[in-house]
Amino acid sequence: MMTVHEVSNISGVSIRTLQYYDSIGLLKPSDYTESGYRLYDDTALERLQLILLFRELEFPLKDIRRMIDSPGFDKDKALEQQIELLELKMEHFENLLNLARGIKQIGVNKAMDFTAFDTKKIDEYAAQAKKTWGDTDAYKEYEEKSKGRTSEDNANIAKDIMKIFTEFGGMKDQEPGSEAVQKQVKKLQDYITENMYNCTKEILSGLGHAYSAPGEMNTNIDNAGGEGTGEFVDKAIQIYCS
Amino acid sequence: MMTVHEVSNISGVSIRTLQYYDSIGLLKPSDYTESGYRLYDDTALERLQLILLFRELEFPLKDIRRMIDSPGFDKDKALEQQIELLELKMEHFENLLNLARGIKQIGVNKAMDFTAFDTKKIDEYAAQAKKTWGDTDAYKEYEEKSKGRTSEDNANIAKDIMKIFTEFGGMKDQEPGSEAVQKQVKKLQDYITENMYNCTKEILSGLGHAYSAPGEMNTNIDNAGGEGTGEFVDKAIQIYCS
DNA sequence: ATAAACTATTACGTAACGTTAGAGTCAAGT
DNA sequence: ACTTGACTCTAACGTTACGTAATAGTTTAT
Numbered sequence: 001m002m003t004v005h006e007v008s009n010i011s012g013v014s015i016r017t018l019q020y021y022d023s024i025g026l027l028k029p030s031d032y033t034e035s036g037y038r039l040y041d042d043t044a045l046e047r048l049q050l051i052l053l054f055r056e057l058e059f060p061l062k063d064i065r066r067m068i069d070s071p072g073f074d075k076d077k078a079l080e081q082q083i084e085l086l087e088l089k090m091e092h093f094e095n096l097l098n099l100a101r102g103i104k105q106i107g108v109n110k111a112m113d114f115t116a117f118d119t120k121k122i123d124e125y126a127a128q129a130k131k132t133w134g135d136t137d138a139y140k141e142y143e144e145k146s147k148g149r150t151s152e153d154n155a156n157i158a159k160d161i162m163k164i165f166t167e168f169g170g171m172k173d174q175e176p177g178s179e180a181v182q183k184q185v186k187k188l189q190d191y192i193t194e195n196m197y198n199c200t201k202e203i204l205s206g207l208g209h210a211y212s213a214p215g216e217m218n219t220n221i222d223n224a225g226g227e228g229t230g231e232f233v234d235k236a237i238q239i240y241c242s
Numbered sequence: 243m244m245t246v247h248e249v250s251n252i253s254g255v256s257i258r259t260l261q262y263y264d265s266i267g268l269l270k271p272s273d274y275t276e277s278g279y280r281l282y283d284d285t286a287l288e289r290l291q292l293i294l295l296f297r298e299l300e301f302p303l304k305d306i307r308r309m310i311d312s313p314g315f316d317k318d319k320a321l322e323q324q325i326e327l328l329e330l331k332m333e334h335f336e337n338l339l340n341l342a343r344g345i346k347q348i349g350v351n352k353a354m355d356f357t358a359f360d361t362k363k364i365d366e367y368a369a370q371a372k373k374t375w376g377d378t379d380a381y382k383e384y385e386e387k388s389k390g391r392t393s394e395d396n397a398n399i400a401k402d403i404m405k406i407f408t409e410f411g412g413m414k415d416q417e418p419g420s421e422a423v424q425k426q427v428k429k430l431q432d433y434i435t436e437n438m439y440n441c442t443k444e445i446l447s448g449l450g451h452a453y454s455a456p457g458e459m460n461t462n463i464d465n466a467g468g469e470g471t472g473e474f475v476d477k478a479i480q481i482y483c484s
Numbered sequence: 485a486t487a488a489a490c491t492a493t494t495a496c497g498t499a500a501c502g503t504t505a506g507a508g509t510c511a512a513g514t
Numbered sequence: 515a516c517t518t519g520a521c522t523c524t525a526a527c528g529t530t531a532c533g534t535a536a537t538a539g540t541t542t543a544t
Contacts, residue, residue: 005490011356019492020532035540036492049345052359056338061531079346086339090332096298097328103291104321114253117294247521261523262501277509278523303500491540502529509522514515 001031001039011048026065027051043216050075057085057126066134071142071197072206073133075215081129088122142197157195162224164188168233169225176236185233185240201241208237243273243281253290268307269293285458292317299327299368308376313384313439314448315375317455323371330364384439399437404466406430410475411467418478427475427482443483450479 004015021027022038027048029038047068054064067073099116133139146154164187171181185204192199199207210217212234221230246257263269264280269290271280289310296306309315341358375381388396406429413423427446434441441449452459454476463472 003490012359014532015491016532016534024531033540037540038491049356052356053338053342056359076346079342082342083339083346086335086342090335090339093328093332093335096295097325097332100295100321100324100328104318104325114291114294117254117298245521256501257522258501258503266500275509279509280522485544487542487544489540489542492538493536495534495536497534498532499530502527504527505525507523510520512518512520514517 001041002045004038004040007040007045007048011045011052013048013052021051021061024061024065026061043219046215050078053079053082057082057089059126059130063130063134066139067130069139070133070136071138071199072136072203074206074209075213078129078133081125081132085122085125085129088125092116092119092122138197138200138203145196160191160195161188162220164191165221165224165229165233167225168236169229172226172228172232176232177239181236182240185236188233189240204237205241208234208241211237243283244287246280246282249282249287249290253287253294255290255294263293263303266303266307268303285461288457295324299324299331301368301372305372305376308381309372312375312378313380313441314378314445316448316451317457320371320375323367323374327364327367327371330367334361334364380439380442380445387438402433402437403430404462406433407463407466407471407475409467410478411471414468414470414474418474419481423478424482427478430475431482446479447483450476450483453479 002010004018007013007018008015018027018038022029027044030041030044031039033039050068051061051064054067055061059067067078095116099113149157164184168181168184171184174181189199189204192204197203211221211230212218218230221233222228225232244252246260249255249260250257260269260280264271269286272283272286273281275281292310293303293306296309297303301309309320337358341355406426410423410426413426416423431441431446434446439445453463454460454473460472463475464470467474
């Protein structure tokens, strides 16, 4: 567990920025000490890294949050988009470079060409990426439902879900396709639908991938149900959804 | 002469931005209609282009203004720095690209490497470039002296200087090295020193280059003293300074 | 035990515009 | 001459992503 100071040193972002990201819910510390000091672990650092990547592409922090917290968020796909966007940006800078070189040689840009400053392509792609994640109906519903909740409510919901995963953990000796396990998957789906957003099979399948892929979710689930629970749940979910 | 709408269309910056740039004195329209409409000509567009280039490199507008309006501003040298900075930026994005690709392949960035987000090199170079232009003693003195002046005062000073250039224009049949012309150079230098900033020979020489190079200054000077005055004055100045 | 170094929470400041709001202008059509 | 629609102007407040104190509690090191 690291303090703000250490995270700041490693990542290069200011302490104030970390505090701010906490306040807007973009990057919550993994824990707090009794006296309120922020404590971060590796999964928080991972999240921070993702945030910084999006930030480099000039996404508003609100959108970054929406995207990362989006119910069906797929890190791999997002990274692909990031790569694409970075490539577009490189192109953009090459154009600027050419413009600067041109002006330097000829003295003036006679053609009064401003196309080098044009970011339409980048903006459009960014808008589209944004839509893919944060603008889904599922996310809107999720936001709607979370509005009327206290932080206590949220803690309870998190506890409930973790309990479901703990139960999954106790079923790892059974087959993922067995009736009992499948019933447990349905329980998860129903709980999400009731308390968060309409969890379709498609979204559920996406969630499953996130459960088994290394990262924040996988760590938390394995903590609740024991090593390998994330992968186990994913298998069960994929069977359920097919 | 173009209206805000047209400039906005050509350059891609918003009308509000043009109004804002006017208000902070970064980009003044070439003229106003009787009813107060802003009118821009080609030299304004040139200046806008330069502004946008600096803006792409994330210079604060205040610094951009200081730089462009700096007494010894050398467009060529600035462009060279811009090019250098753009190249650094490209490098930066390549690092980010590699990071994104890495995360995508391995799933997680185990090394928790944040060096890709490090912009120290770029920042340092930018700071140095800033120092080269806007942080000179001459510019500070210039700002100090301009503080207590009304816009009327400024108009008068501009008129005085243009008169000096008109006088230069009438001397184009003489040699740039002749006594009369050299005396006129000294007159210019003295006027600038008294009313604006301590105009050393070095600065004067830099100004000379700006007078003969195509751009805003050259256009204005040729308007005052006739075609070729800018180049003529530059020649005289370079002789004076050597 | 006491300084030195951290950290927390307000809270106000800043940069570069976006966004109305309210009102005057201009060119075209009737 | 008059209306209409497209432009433009000047305030003036809103916004984002923090920076920068100010004040107060906390932890570590001697």
